[in-house]
Amino acid sequence: MKSNILKYGIILAIAIIAPLVLTSDYHRYLLFLCCVFAILALSADIIFGGMGQNTFGHQAFFGIGAYASAKLALSLGMTPLLGFVAAFVVCSVVGAFIGYVCLRRLRGMYLAITTFGLGAILFLIARNWYQFTGGLTGIAGLPVPRLFGFEFHSEFSQYYLALALLLLTIYLIRRLWRSRVGRAVISLREDEPVAMSIGISPTFYYTLMFALGCGIAGVSGALYVHSLTVVNPMLFHFQYMLIILIAMFVGGMGTLAGPVLGAIVYVWVSEWLRFSEALRFMILGIILLIFIIFMPRGIYPSLVSLWGRLANWIRRPRLRGELP
Amino acid sequence: MEWTIFGQQLWFGLERGAVYVLFAMGLTLCFGVMGIVNFAHGELVMLGAMGVYSLMTFAGLPFFPAVVLCILGVAVVGIILNRIAIQPLLLKEGQGAWSVLLSTLAISWILIHGGYAIWGPNTQILDFPFKQGLNLGGVSIKATGIALLVAAVIAVTALYFFLFKTKIGKIMRATSQNSIGAKLVGINVNMAYYYTMVVAAALAAIAGIFLMPVVVAYAGMGQGILVMGFAVVIVGGMGNVTGCVYVGLLMGLLEALFGQYVSPLYRSVFIYGIMILVLLIKPEGLFARR
Numbered sequence: 024m025k026s027n028i029l030k031y032g033i034i035l036a037i038a039i040i041a042p043l044v045l046t047s048d049y050h051r052y053l054l055f056l057c058c059v060f061a062i063l064a065l066s067a068d069i070i071f072g073g074m075g076q077n078t079f080g081h082q083a084f085f086g087i088g089a090y091a092s093a094k095l096a097l098s099l100g101m102t103p104l105l106g107f108v109a110a111f112v113v114c115s116v117v118g119a120f121i122g123y124v125c126l127r128r129l130r131g132m133y134l135a136i137t138t139f140g141l142g143a144i145l146f147l148i149a150r151n152w153y154q155f156t157g158g159l160t161g162i163a164g165l166p167v168p169r170l171f172g173f174e175f176h177s178e179f180s181q182y183y184l185a186l187a188l189l190l191l192t193i194y195l196i197r198r199l200w201r202s203r204v205g206r207a208v209i210s211l212r213e214d215e216p217v218a219m220s221i222g223i224s225p226t227f228y229y230t231l232m233f234a235l236g237c238g239i240a241g242v243s244g245a246l247y248v249h250s251l252t253v254v255n256p257m258l259f260h261f262q263y264m265l266i267i268l269i270a271m272f273v274g275g276m277g278t279l280a281g282p283v284l285g286a287i288v289y290v291w292v293s294e295w296l297r298f299s300e301a302l303r304f305m306i307l308g309i310i311l312l313i314f315i316i317f318m319p320r321g322i323y324p325s326l327v328s329l330w331g332r333l334a335n336w337i338r339r340p341r342l343r344g345e346l347p
Numbered sequence: 348m349e350w351t352i353f354g355q356q357l358w359f360g361l362e363r364g365a366v367y368v369l370f371a372m373g374l375t376l377c378f379g380v381m382g383i384v385n386f387a388h389g390e391l392v393m394l395g396a397m398g399v400y401s402l403m404t405f406a407g408l409p410f411f412p413a414v415v416l417c418i419l420g421v422a423v424v425g426i427i428l429n430r431i432a433i434q435p436l437l438l439k440e441g442q443g444a445w446s447v448l449l450s451t452l453a454i455s456w457i458l459i460h461g462g463y464a465i466w467g468p469n470t471q472i473l474d475f476p477f478k479q480g481l482n483l484g485g486v487s488i489k490a491t492g493i494a495l496l497v498a499a500v501i502a503v504t505a506l507y508f509f510l511f512k513t514k515i516g517k518i519m520r521a522t523s524q525n526s527i528g529a530k531l532v533g534i535n536v537n538m539a540y541y542y543t544m545v546v547a548a549a550l551a552a553i554a555g556i557f558l559m560p561v562v563v564a565y566a567g568m569g570q571g572i573l574v575m576g577f578a579v580v581i582v583g584g585m586g587n588v589t590g591c592v593y594v595g596l597l598m599g600l601l602e603a604l605f606g607q608y609v610s611p612l613y614r615s616v617f618i619y620g621i622m623i624l625v626l627l628i629k630p631e632g633l634f635a636r637r
Contacts, residue, residue, distance in 0.1 A: 077445075124627060132384050135448055136577050137626045140619045143574045147619075151612040261570070265456055268449065301463035308456035315450045316435060 035190075042182050051178035057283075057290045058185035059247045062192050063263070064270035064282035066239035069196065072277030073205075074232050075212035076126065077135050080142030081240055082263035084114045086149060088241020089248040089258050090156065093165050096249075103168040103249045107188075110245035111238040118237025119230055126229040142261065149256035161255025168249050181250045188246060192239055193279055199235070208232050262304070269307055272314045275321025284323050351485035356607045357600065362492045362561055364599020365499035369554035370572055371579035371591045372506060373547030379523040379586030380543040381437065383444050386451040387428060388576060389569025390458035391548050395421050395555025396564040397462060400471045410476045418552045425548025428454060429541055437540070455569065462566030470563040495557040502553055503592060506546070510588070515542050523586060571615065575602075578622035584632025593634065 042051045067081045091113040092106030125137050149156050168175045175181045199205045208228050210218040248254040274285025296303035377385045398420055402413035432450040437443045477490035510516035521529040522539040530536050579598050583590030606614035
C-alpha cells in the first residue's frame with residue numbers, strides 16, 4: 024500500500040512538473056493532447072478491455088460531445104465546464120440507445136461491422152448537415168473554459184485542466200471496476216452464459232458500460248474543441264478511431280496505465296513524424312500492425328511482467344545454481 | 348415522373364451494382380472460407396484503380412495489358428496481405444479472427460496513406476478506351492458501362508465455374524464448410540486461404556478498374572466502397588456468394604434511385620442504414636440458407 028502511494032505520487036509529480044520543464048507552448052500543447060487522447064482511449068478501453076466487446080464507431084462520440092458542448096456554448100451561452108457535463112449527458116444518452124440496440128444480440132464481428140457502419144453514417148451526416156455543423160469549415164469562435172472568472176487561455180492552464188479531468192476519469196474508472204457493476208461486467212466478459220445463469224443481465228450491464236464509455240469520450244471531445252476554439256465535422260473522422268486503437272494496443276488493453284501510456288507514445292511519435300502527413304499515418308499504421316502481430320498485450324503489461332521477472336532474478340540470484 | 352430519368356438511374360444503378368457484386372464477392376469469400384472480416388479489401392480496389400491508371404499514364408501501356416498486369420499485381424498484394432496480416436494471426440491460439448480484423452484495419456490504413464504518399468490527394472481520371480455511347484430512347488448508355496457489365500458477368504460465371512467445377516474450388520468450399528474436417532481429410536487449409544485471397548484480390552482489382560469511370564478515383568476511395576461491400580455481404584448473408592450477386596445489384600439500384608428521388612447527399616447513409624437494420628433484425632442475412 025505504501026509503495027503504491029509512493030508510485031502514484033511520483034507519477035503525479037512528473038505529470039505536474041512536466042509543463043514547468045517543457046516551457047515552450049508547443050510542448051505544453053502536446054502534453055494537453057496527451058491528456059485528451061488518454062481520456063478518449065480510456066473511454067474506449069471500457070468497451071474493449073473492460074467489457075471484452077468492440078466498437079468501431081467510438082470516434083463519433085468524440086464529435087458528438089464536441090458539438091454538444093460547442094452548440095450549447097454558442098446558442099445558450101453555456102459556460103464550457105457545464106458544457107462538458109452536457110457533452111457527457113448527450114453522449115451517454117446516444118450511447119445508451121446505440122448500445123442497447125447493438126449489444127442486445129450482436130457480438131464479435133457483427134458488432135464491429137454495425138458500429139463501423141454507424142460511425143460512417145454519423146460522419147456523413149455531420150459532413151452534409153451544414154446548417155447545424157457548419158459543413159467542412161466548421162464553426163469557429165468557441166469560448167475557452169472559465170472557472171470563477173479564470174479563463175483557461177494559455178496552453179499551460181489548459182494542460183492542468185485536462186490533467187484534472189484525466190485524473191478524475193482514471194479515478195472513476197478505477198472505482199467502477201471495483202464496484203458491484205464493474206464486477207458484474209467482468210463476470211460477463213469472462214463467461215457470458217454462466218454470468219447470465221446467476222441473474223446478471225448482459226444487455227443491461229453492457230448498455231450501462233457502453234453509455235459510460237461514450238459519455239467520457241464526449242467529455243474528451245468537448246475538452247479538445249474548447250481549447251482549439253473551433254469545431255468541425257472532421258472530429259467524426261475514422262482517424263480518431265485509429266488513434267484510439269493505437270493508444271490502446273501500444274499501451275496495453277484492459278489496464279488503466281496502458282491507454283495513457285499509449286496516448287503519450289502516439290502524440291510524441293506522431294509529432295516526430297510531422298514532416299509528411301501521408302507518411303506519418305502510414306508509419307503509425309505500421310506501428311499498430313507490429314503491435315497487433317508481435318506484442319498484442321501492449322507495452323505496459325509487457326513491462327510489468329518484465330519487471331516482475333527482473334525483480335525475481337535480482338532477488339534470488341543464486342537459487343538456480345544451488346538447487347538440485 | 349420522367350421515365351428517361353428513371354431509366355437513366357436504373358442504368359447507373361446497374362453499373363454500380365455490378366461493381367458492388369464484384370467487390371462484395373471477394374469480401375464474402377474471405378468471410379466464408381477464412382471466417383474473417385477483411386477491412387483492407389477496399390484498398391485492394393483502390394490499388395486496382397490507381398494501378399491501372401499508373402500503368403497506363405506513367406508506363407504508357409495500352410489498356411488490356413495494363414488491366415492484366417494490374418490484376419496480377421493486386422493478386423500478389425493479396426498473397427502478401429495473407430502472409431503478413433492474416434495467416435500468422437489465424438494460426439495463433441485464441442482470438443484469431445478478432446486480431447485479423449484489427450490487423451487488416453492497420454493494413455488498410457497503411458495502404459491508404461501509402462497511396463496518398465505515392466499518388467497525392469488528387470483525384471485521377473483514366474483515359475478509358477470505350478468512349479462510344481448509344482442513346483436508348485433518351486437513356487444514354489456508355490460503352491464503359493457495357494464493358495463493366497460484360498466483365499462482371501464473365502467474372503461471376505468464371506467464379507462459379509471455379510468454385511463448383513475445379514479441384515481448388517472444391518478445396519475452398521470444403522474449408523469454408525468445416526476447416527477442421529477439411530484438415531482431417533488431408534486438405535492443405537493454408538493453401539486454401541492463399542487461393543481465396545488471390546481470387547478475392549483479383550475480383551477487387553477488376554471492380555476497381557471498372558469503378559474508375561463510375562466514380563472518381565483517389566487514394567482514399569476504398570473506405571466508402573468498403574462499407575457498401577459490407578452492406579451487400581451482410582444483407583446477402585455472410586459467406587453466401589449467390590445472395591451477394593442479387594443483393595449487390597439491388598443495392599446499386601436502390602442507391603441510384605434514392606440519390607435521384609430522395610437525397611443525393613444521403614444515399615450512402617440510406618444503404619448503410621439498410622445494412623444496420625438487417626444486422627439488428629436478421630444478422631444472418633436475408634438470403635440465409637435454412
